[in-house]
Amino acid sequence: MMSEPRILVIGTGDTKAEELLFMKACIEASGGSAVMMDVSVLGDPPYSPDHDKHAVARAVDVTIAEIISSGDENTA
Numbered sequence: 177m178m179s180e181p182r183i184l185v186i187g188t189g190d191t192k193a194e195e196l197l198f199m200k201a202c203i204e205a206s207g208g209s210a211v212m213m214d215v216s217v218l219g220d221p222p223y224s225p226d227h228d229k230h231a232v233a234r235a236v237d238v239t240i241a242e243i244i245s246s247g248d249e250n251t252a
Contacts, residue, residue, distance in 0.1 A: 181208040189214040189221025197223060217243055 183203050187196045189212075200210040214225040215232055217240065233240050243251070 182211055183208050184211045184213060186213045186215060188216045189223065189225055190216035190219025193221050193223060196221075 185196055185199050185203070189196055196212065200212060203210040211227070212223070212225040213227040213232065214221050214229050216229050220229075229240055233243060
């Protein structure tokens with residue numbers, strides 16, 4: 177038996193929530209499961225991601241506050 181595909185959906189949930197949730201719905205409608213990762217910096221998504229921005233920052237040993245204080249969203 178083949179297991180369902182798991183697809184990582186990465187995006188800025190604070191500004192692209194509608195698009196990210198659409199992708200999740202399409203993946204699930206096709207028999208897969210979506211793992212949602214939020215990489216927003218300033219805002220928060222209107223949904224609960226599987227991996228929030230704080231967890232993403234911790235994975236590289238920084239905090240969201242440190243990223244914001246860099247003053248450059250491109251370094252985020």
